[in-house]
Amino acid sequence: MWRFIAFRTLQAIPVILTVITVTFFLVRVAPGGPFSSEKAVSPQVEAALERQYRLDLPMYQQYFTYLADLAQGDMGPSFNFPGQRVDELILQGLPITAELGLYAMLVAVVIGVLAGVIAALKPNSIQDYIPMSLAMVGICMPTFLLGPLLVLVFGIWFDWLPVSGWGSSPGDKILPSITLGAMYAAYIARLSRSGMLEVLSQDYMRTARAKGLPGHVVVIKHALRGGLLPVISYLGPAFAGLLSGSFVVETIFQIPGLGRFYVQAAFNRDYTMILGTTTFLATLIVLFNLLSDFLAAWLNPRLRYQFSKGK
């Protein structure tokens, strides 16, 4: 198992390196630059700025300098926030985005798994149709529509919950978490329904019932573990998606997370910020994918067995 983990972790390095390289050159070939704005800057000032940010060097030198700095955890100075370093800015925003992602994940897993399992227990009945129709709506509805809708209903009409902010008034974390988690809940509901249906139709379910086990034991002990394996494999990519996809929700609810840096950086050609956030999120995505692979392997004895034999 350890060999497998080490091997897969090593495999992730070229992936991240590719992302860095592609992003590095893509942002530089994109038209415009960090200092091109409506206000014309005198050539001397621009030259000075370029020297300060090392933009005067040949591109390959910039690239290798960046890599060398990155290896030491230095993502360079931000173009858009003078005097602040990109790594510092990311670390400022990260805890908030991570917390939001975690709550959204909780919403997604609890609602999704419950709905999926309930639907799978009585397929093609009302107990199946209602949660699955809701899931369909959840998948179709974009966050920028769901967010304002929830704000309108629960924030303005009923006036139950605050409509913006993060940690400044009680309950202001509820709406953003639901908004962000809804789509994932819907997806997880569909995954767990099909996973459970698959497992419930297996011969060993009949074996379990033939032993005289009551229905809930059959479901919880014999079916859940196998039925939720697809959900487990989805959790990693889902969490990474939650983190990188949270900027819409952060914008709607004015949450000072990572997302706003990401969007602003793209508009302002803030080279180091674009690179920094992309690298950071790519690393997270790869990392969570790895984690969910390991988790799935741990839960599935057959896979675990193969790993322990060093394959």
Next chain:
Amino acid sequence: MALLSVKDLTIHFHTRNGLVRAVDGVSFDVHAGETYAIIGESGSGKSVACYSLLGLVPMPPGRVEAGTAMFAGKDLLRLSNSEMRKVRGKGISIIFQDPMTSLNPFLKVGEQLIEPLLLHFDMKREEAWEKATATLEEVGINNAAQRMNAWPFEFSGGMRQRVMIAMALITEPEIIIADEPTTALDVTVQAQILKLLKDLQVRRNIGVIFISHDLSVVADIADNIAVMQNGKLVEQGSRDAIFTAASHPYTKKLLAAVPVGEKQPAPAQDEPPIVSVDNLCVFFGESGTDSEVKAVNNVSLQIERGEILGLVGESGSGKSTLGRSILRLVNPTSGSIRFKDHDVTHMNARQLKPLRRQMQMIFQDPYASLNPRMTVYDTLSEPLLLHGICNRKNLDAEVFRLMDSVGLARESVLRYPHEFSGGQRQRIAIGRAIATKPQFIIADEPVSALDVTIQAQILDLLLELVDRFDLTMLFVSHDLGVVRYLSDRILVMRSGELVEAGTANEIFTAPKQDYTRALLDAIPGKSLLAARAADSGS
């Protein structure tokens, strides 16, 4: 008094396509210490009848329309859910057909074994674990204490079936329903499992309901036999009565379908062999490591023109790999394969193509080997066009001619595989194989997925085709009776090596190797076969 008394059991399935009378007025009694066999083809209602006793028939679409099933003073068909749960696994347990899929792959074997004990007897965990270990030992699993902590996939098929049997026995039920418990197993393993079941049944004085499609399997163990056809119980009686004095035509048909006797070996040919294999090795996995599997190890053989060569072995013996590598569907590791004048060992796909039409294959599972989205017409015309045997003009006539040869009705030419029964599907597959007018066919277990009466029809079709089209055939099977019936010569394979070769008569009357003898001993229903052979001899 009977342990279980089923009277007039009637179960209907209300499906979209109308009413199916799955079980129609079936009555039988099972006594303590008795093995009661229910025989019938797939779809005859034998499993449904037994599953309904434990409420395991899905309802709807199923519905118990009438009847009673008295067990321990209660009618099983009218129990509440909670009462039924007390019968399941405690009073009556079931051994299911396929041990590969009937154990939960996510729970350790021990965990699954102790479950019924914790549930029905309020036992402590340690106590249950001890009892489960003892039961595993009783069903012949070595190292039981250690194996309790193993996962199901770490067991072979036969060992899993032992675990299933232990699971059924562990609560000391009065009745065990065994649903085709050996159908998925090799013949030697089958013999062990049958003996084990019989021993346990006698020792513990339980009633066993043994469901099977194969009369020869129950010939050695059944006390009484019932024959089911289309939901009705058409005949029942003691084993001897059924085997010697069956009166119902369907029972007679079942008896006649068991392949008996052997083919007269074809006269020796002067021609060079059509296939000759020298020192063939096929290894899988990394060489030199534990993971290397020597599927075929230094095998040499010759197949003469016009003969049917039977290749027998248990699962994992490498017989299928050998067959596939002769057709170059698997790449050989070393050695050489000659087909007629060609050395095909290292030919590439382009060089092989003209030879492909001369050598064809019939696969085991007619359900999986036909493309479900292709009609009979598509399936049969594809090889004809691919090899340029027909043009568009005479294609229809050729497809019809093929369908006639394999006994398929011409009307069904535009139907899809799922609309056919297993036997008909195998006819389609055979039609596809002979479409290119091949000289050499490999048939890999072509009848092992079929019911016994269908099996007999397909075997006769193969014999007829071999004769009519002057085919040479390598017939791969685990079933010695079938191989004996069909083959001129027989090869016995074990762990990748050929252990014995000879004519059918030599192998069956004077086997030289212990392994061959063990295989022969394991053939079920020898008493039946002996009686029938004497019958046909007189």
